[in-house]
Amino acid sequence: MHIIVCYDPTNYSPVEREEEYYEELQSVVDEIPERDMKIVIDDFNAKVGRNNRGIKNVIGVECLNEFANKNGALLISFCSANNLVIGGILFQKKNIHKYTWTSPCGIYKSQIEHITINKERSGNLINVRSYRGADISSDHQLLIATLKLKLKVHNRKVERIYRGDTTKLLEEEHRETFASECRKEFAVLETLREEEQAINEQISVS
Template sequence: MKIQKRKNGPRVEIHTFDEGSPIGYGGGAILLLVKQQTQAYISTKPKQKTGWRTKETEVREEFNKGQIDILVMSETKKKGHGTEDIDGHLHMWSGINKENRAKAGVSVLINKKWKKTITSWEPINEHIITVHLKMCGRSIVLLGVYGPTNDSPATEKISFFETLKEEIEKVKTKQEIIIAGDFNGRTGNKAHNKTVGQFGEDTINDNGERLIEICELNDLKITNGFYKHKDIHKYTWIQETRNLRSIIDYIVVRITTTIKIQDVRVKRSAECGTDHRLVVAYMHFPWYGVAKKNKEETAKQEQQKDNQNNQEINEKRFKIHLLEEETIRDLYRRRLDEKLIEFNFNNLTDTYEHVKKSIKEAAYEALGEEDGKNKKYTEELSQEAIAAIQEKKGLHQKWLCTNSGEDLQKYKDKNRETKKLITFHLLVYVLQLYGFQGIDNFVCRSECR
């Protein structure tokens, strides 16, 4: 995270970008983005129905292209919870149990510049994830959320909002709180109200009422409705085929927050095959450079705490793609066999730790670590798939300029075609990786179809 000094402190931009599902469907995911130069960005963007695996390439491209610092995604359909390295950036996810059918899921992708600001994170469930940051001497609690749809059973909605309320109540008064994501709620508009602004839409639904109630109980405000904009910069979800639109993606902060929010609006340029729009909030941090009693001692304590909390987070990622070569696979097997043979099995715990250590050491010796340089696309995709993605983005930009039904249909057709192509090439990549016999015949038959 890069901070430039100003007389009035650094300025922050917060975005919400809902990547949603393909045009014609509901649902979505969240994208939370924070970017601090003298500015920082937070965004929410629900993800595709197809899940994180098939959309990772496009999300990564938008992440690097927009120089995003923190990205919160929902409906990733990524099971379990954990962390992984993506081009040097840190990806944390919270999903449903691995034995259940894939659904929902939230995750946070944090730029490598911001890793040192993370003090801890917690996967609450498939709808909520929390990340604790230490920035400019202040503690900030970030909640990424993906709310159930308004048509979901009442028990599911009650459970979600009760859990959200509990997590909000855990935040101390001196801590800043930022909640960003797809709530699937429409909060309407109210004049002279501290929680809901006067520039929102006219409609309100059950999820919206529940969100307003929680915000009023905890002295929070829904920032979207406090800034006047054109409709194209206000509505976060648009379905052109049925002429539907709504505001369901929000950024929520304290009413008495010391963060100065300068503007909140929608940006349409980011595209990941979704009917949701990128929401941007511009924020200003006035408390940069707060003096500390003992800077050296405090810095040392924080570093020790960061090292302890981020021991799992900061693990290196190995060059797994090298296992495609037979000689590298043989070398890895030999290194692993040598290390496993050297151990006497005394108890289950020691055995587990030794096996885990042996796998990492063998991978380091045979594969090496990733260099952490940004890659525009994942290596699994072919040039054909990459070209299709670029063509789809071009059609999206053309539709935004012309707003014609013909260009919209061309974009939708190319979006469906691109998703099928990416899924096919990922399948071929996995089959090749595991040495599937007859892969050439499989590819030939699939392309002929």
């Protein structure tokens, strides 16, 4: 599992700054093996909207904000390119559990922070919601995701041990055959030992 935590420029930042940000984020994502779980947690400052036509593999329809802003479009493009799903838009929640930011005047509320995960692992994501009760001295709410992980157990392969039938040695015929085979094996070992000794003597003389 790889968790990337970052902070996106505001929606009013220059285009060059946004491009630089996503290039840097992309370089980090590219280093993660494809088979691993990727989770990107970010204050994207992104409203992704409810229109998921053509991008159902990225977002659902449970967004608090009806329309996407510039950062939202960039986030959707980034997720599409990296096969990521925006988790908070998948779950049906009350609006009070969707918004992650409140304006200083207390009137406007937006869902601009998001938790994304690679699509093939999105089944591990069982809940995403914001919590208003935490006292964190901020105009942002806590956004928490709940994951359920299934760890695969790799069973060690047990080699089967062959056990000979020693009762056959009680029979004269099998006993003589066994003794003959043993003499042959020891004869080969003795020959190898003599050849090794001869080579060592030659090396010592030279």
